[in-house]
Amino acid sequence: MAPETPPRAGRREWIGLAVLALPCLLYSMDMTVLNLAVPALSADLKPTSSQLLWIVDIYGFLVAGSLITMGTLGDRIGRRKLLLIGATLFGLASVFAAFATTAEMLILARAVLGVSAATLAPSTLSLLRNMFHDPAERTFAIGVWISAFSAGGAIGPVVGGVLLAYFWWGSVFLIAVPVMILLLAVAPFLLPEFRDPEAGRLDIPSAALSLAAVLAVIYGIKGLAEHGVGVEPFLFILAGFVIGTVFFRRQKKLDDPLIDVRLFRRAAFSAALATNLLTVFVAFGSFFFVAQYLQLVLGLTPFQAGLVSLPSSLAFIVGSMLTQKMTTRARPPVIMAGGLLVAAMGFVAQSWSAQAESVAAMAFTFTLFSLGLAPVFTLTTDLIVGSVPPEKAGAAAAMSETGAELGGALGVAVLGSVVTALYRRTMEADALTGVPAPMAEAARDTLGGALAVATELPATLGGTFLSTARDAFTGGLVLTSLASALIAFLTAVLILGIFRGSGTPDTEDRTEKPVPAPAE
Numbered sequence: 001m002a003p004e005t006p007p008r009a010g011r012r013e014w015i016g017l018a019v020l021a022l023p024c025l026l027y028s029m030d031m032t033v034l035n036l037a038v039p040a041l042s043a044d045l046k047p048t049s050s051q052l053l054w055i056v057d058i059y060g061f062l063v064a065g066s067l068i069t070m071g072t073l074g075d076r077i078g079r080r081k082l083l084l085i086g087a088t089l090f091g092l093a094s095v096f097a098a099f100a101t102t103a104e105m106l107i108l109a110r111a112v113l114g115v116s117a118a119t120l121a122p123s124t125l126s127l128l129r130n131m132f133h134d135p136a137e138r139t140f141a142i143g144v145w146i147s148a149f150s151a152g153g154a155i156g157p158v159v160g161g162v163l164l165a166y167f168w169w170g171s172v173f174l175i176a177v178p179v180m181i182l183l184l185a186v187a188p189f190l191l192p193e194f195r196d197p198e199a200g201r202l203d204i205p206s207a208a209l210s211l212a213a214v215l216a217v218i219y220g221i222k223g224l225a226e227h228g229v230g231v232e233p234f235l236f237i238l239a240g241f242v243i244g245t246v247f248f249r250r251q252k253k254l255d256d257p258l259i260d261v262r263l264f265r266r267a268a269f270s271a272a273l274a275t276n277l278l279t280v281f282v283a284f285g286s287f288f289f290v291a292q293y294l295q296l297v298l299g300l301t302p303f304q305a306g307l308v309s310l311p312s313s314l315a316f317i318v319g320s321m322l323t324q325k326m327t328t329r330a331r332p333p334v335i336m337a338g339g340l341l342v343a344a345m346g347f348v349a350q351s352w353s354a355q356a357e358s359v360a361a362m363a364f365t366f367t368l369f370s371l372g373l374a375p376v377f378t379l380t381t382d383l384i385v386g387s388v389p390p391e392k393a394g395a396a397a398a399m400s401e402t403g404a405e406l407g408g409a410l411g412v413a414v415l416g417s418v419v420t421a422l423y424r425r426t427m428e429a430d431a432l433t434g435v436p437a438p439m440a441e442a443a444r445d446t447l448g449g450a451l452a453v454a455t456e457l458p459a460t461l462g463g464t465f466l467s468t469a470r471d472a473f474t475g476g477l478v479l480t481s482l483a484s485a486l487i488a489f490l491t492a493v494l495i496l497g498i499f500r501g502s503g504t505p506d507t508e509d510r511t512e513k514p515v516p517a518p519a520e
Contacts, residue, residue: 013131016190017141020127021148022183023087023120026176028152030059030113033160033172040169047103054107057222062114064405065215069207071122071398072258076202078195079123079130079394084187086119091180098170109173122397129385129393130194138386140324143378147317150374154313157306196392206258209247214402216240221406221413259395263388269396271498272383273403275336278491279376280407282484283369285415286347289477290366296447297470298359308363312370319374332379333499340492342372347485351478372488415483419476423447426472447473 034056041047047055074082093116097109128145132138163171220236251257263269294305319339326335346369353361381400388396427450450469 008134008137012190012192016131016192017128017144019183019186019190020124021144022179023083023090024124024145024148025152026090026179027117027120028149029156029159029175030117030173033156033175034059037160037164037169037172040164041106044169045100045103045106047106051103051107055103055110058107059110059114059117060405061215061218062111063118064218064402064409065211066115066118067122067398067402067405068210068214068258068395069202069398070118071126071394071396071401072207073202074119074123074126074394075196075392078193079127080187080191080193082119082394083123083127083191084184086116086123087180087183087187089116090120091177091184094173094176094180098173100170121401122394125381125385125397125400126393127191127194129397131192135382135386136324136327139327139378139382140321142382142385143320143323146374146377146381147320150313150316150320154310157303161303161306201256203250203254203256203258206247206250206254209243209250210258213240213244213247214406216243217406218409221409224413224417259399260388260392263396263399266387267498268383269387271495272380272387273399275376275491275495276380276384276400277403277407277410278487279340279373279380280404281411281414282343282347282487283373283411284408285411285480286350286366286369286484288412289415289419289480290350290362292447293354293473293477294359294362296451297474298357298362300359308359309366311363312366315367315371316374319371320378323375323378326375327379331499332383333495336376336379337492337495339372339375340488340495343369343376344372344485344488344492346370346372347481347488351481351485354474354477354481357474369488415480418480418483419473422476422479423469423472426475427469 038052038056041055042052070082070086089112093109093112097106097113100106100109125142125145128138128141132141159175160172163175216236217240220233220238220240223230223233223236247258248261251259251261264273291305291309294300294308300308323335330338346365346367349368350362350365353365384400385393385396447469450466453465
């Protein structure tokens with residue numbers, strides 16, 4: 001008997017897709033605009049160095065730690081309901097953050113923003129899984145979903161810069177309020193409600209274990225990125241893995257687990273999850289260091305650096321939107337492998353561009369690897385959420401996003417350790433002779449510190465010192481670019497090896513099953 005043809009999306013679903021793009025846009029904007037506001041809010045609230053770190057970091061920590069719980073919660077209470085609850089909390093917390101009068105108030109607001117933001121990605125992605133049952137339409141919808149994140153990251157610094165030029169630092173948080181009000185007004189009419197009709201109660205101990213495990217690993221990885229190799233970061237990472245082991249063992253014993261660990265036995269799901277993590281690893285590592293290179297080595301302002309990176313964001317959007325068309329001409333594994341090979345070429349070209357100190361060349365290579373990575377993100381996300389029944393899409397979406405958060409943190413930490421080690425070794429060998437000890441310590445840690453020290457040194461010594469520091473950082477960027485190229489190449493080989501000889505990554509992934517009636 002021929003398989004039943006999945007239903008195609010109608011006007012309501014396509015309009016609903018535009019609605020779902022709104023919170024995704026804000027999610028990524030909120031992660032970028034705060035960095036611009038740090039100098040102004042520091043002058044106003046006068047936070048300690050520790051408080052400032054928590055203001056910046058707590059949002060990402062709680063997003064990463066809460067994703068699995070929120071994704072599973074959406075499966076139980078309804079994805080639309082979770083999205084509306086999260087949007088309401090996000091809007092209220094944004095207002096609270098905008099008018100915070102102390103550092104403690106802003107830390108609390110950012111914490112609530114992080115928890116509420118963790119509801120947005122899994123609820124929107126799982127709703128897409130239920131709204132678009134045709135595999136080709138779902139791939140296109142996920143491309144739009146990913147493009148919204150990229151667009152938010154691109155326009156966030158621009159909008160934030162304009163607001164900060166005319167208003168107080170709190171204005172960057174108020175961007176979210178009118179958008180969330182619009183979402184709350186139209187979502188009940190344009191978005192269907194879906195939940196797992198057979199879902200049991202949320203297992204609170206499992207939720208606590210998942211939160212603790214992810215937070216410990218993320219905190220340890222961030223410690224490695226900021227302070228280098230040390231006992232404390234490794235202890236946190238080890239604790240996270242131990243708690244994670246307890247979490248997974250508990251899931252095997254539960255009748256209604258937070259996540260179905262049997263999913264990891266499926267080649268398509270596990271390979272897509274690993275590919276997504278590795279792709280985010282190389283992407284975030286490069287984004288982080290290229291931004292510093294443009295400003296600290298080439299001397300661009302933050303606004304100019306944002307303009308240079310704008311073509312890469314546009315390339316990412318174009319690549320995401322064209323992915324569905326590509327699947328009509330080639331199998332998803334071939335497209336993903338091809339995209340990773342294009343990205344690898346971009347990373348190799350980036351290593352040359354960094355040495356050439358060419359703004360135009362850096363913009364081109366940045367654009368090239370973004371164009372290559374875009375279809376990889378789209379297809380791995382599609383494979384992850386498409387490999388589970390629609391009623392379990394929330395948990396799958398949460399695992400996809402948690403993997404991305406871990407990949408991003410690892411990319412910055414691991415590649416950052418390489419850059420930092422090479423930078424410090426070069427500085428200690430070539431640049432610190434004749435520099436006073438306190439200044440030498442600051443210059444040894446970061447290129448930003450070296451720039452500050454150079455202004456206090458005699459002109460001749462300061463010029464030589466600054467040139468050496470910039471060359472040291474550039475050497476680290478060249479090495480990490482080549483490492484990223486190698487990782488992208490090996491990931492492409494891995495994909496082709498796993499999916500060799502199959503018409504699609506997994507026939508079950510691309511064939512829709514009967515869908516339970518939506519819960520309105």
